[in-house]
Amino acid sequence: MERTISFTLNGKPTQVSVDDERMLLWVLRGELGLEGTKFGCGEGLCGSCTVIVDKTAVRSCVTPVKDAAGRQVITIEGLSQSGKLSPLQESFVKHNAFQCGYCTPGMVVNAHALLLQKPHASREEIIKAMDDNLCRCGAQTRILDAIEEVAKGGAR
Ligand code: FES
Numbered sequence: 001m002e003r004t005i006s007f008t009l010n011g012k013p014t015q016v017s018v019d020d021e022r023m024l025l026w027v028l029r030g031e032l033g034l035e036g037t038k039f040g041c042g043e044g045l046c047g048s049c050t051v052i053v054d055k056t057a058v059r060s061c062v063t064p065v066k067d068a069a070g071r072q073v074i075t076i077e078g079l080s081q082s083g084k085l086s087p088l089q090e091s092f093v094k095h096n097a098f099q100c101g102y103c104t105p106g107m108v109v110n111a112h113a114l115l116l117q118k119p120h121a122s123r124e125e126i127i128k129a130m131d132d133n134l135c136r137c138g139a140q141t142r143i144l145d146a147i148e149e150v151a152k153g154g155a156r
Pocket residue numbers: 038039040041042043044045046047048049050059060061062
């Protein structure tokens with residue numbers, strides 16, 4: 001059913017008129033022009049489409065936009081402030097925590113959600129939280145190192 005959905009997107013009040021069953025991924029990339037959130041499997045299995053809804057990481061490819069109504073949505077575009085990368089983004093760069101980069105937005109956003117809930121997450125907690133985000137390029141160890149440095153308060 002087409003209707004107007006209102007939510008906060010990266011800190012800004014946002015309204016979009018769409019089929020309320022349309023997946024959030026396609027509304028973000030299509031109607032709202034935020035293409036940082038990536039399409040991978042489309043079945044909730046790879047994590048490349050991860051966004052944050054009310055401080056929780058969700059897979060936007062299997063989340064109808066109606067589920068975002070009235071909530072706070074954060075995408076990869078919302079992590080940098082005034083053109084300055086977030087500490088996690090800086091740490092990913094420092095640790096070369098990517099190769100092709102396709103999984104990176106989902107990785108960074110998933111890690112951001114973890115650190116919102118557990119700012120000083122342990123290596124084991126980071127591994128558990130990131131386990132279902134897939135990287136085909138084999139950058140997992142460097143990704144974990146990048147997140148752990150931020151969790152330890154070491155990224156500048
Ligand atoms: S594209 Fe959403 S989990 Fe893979």
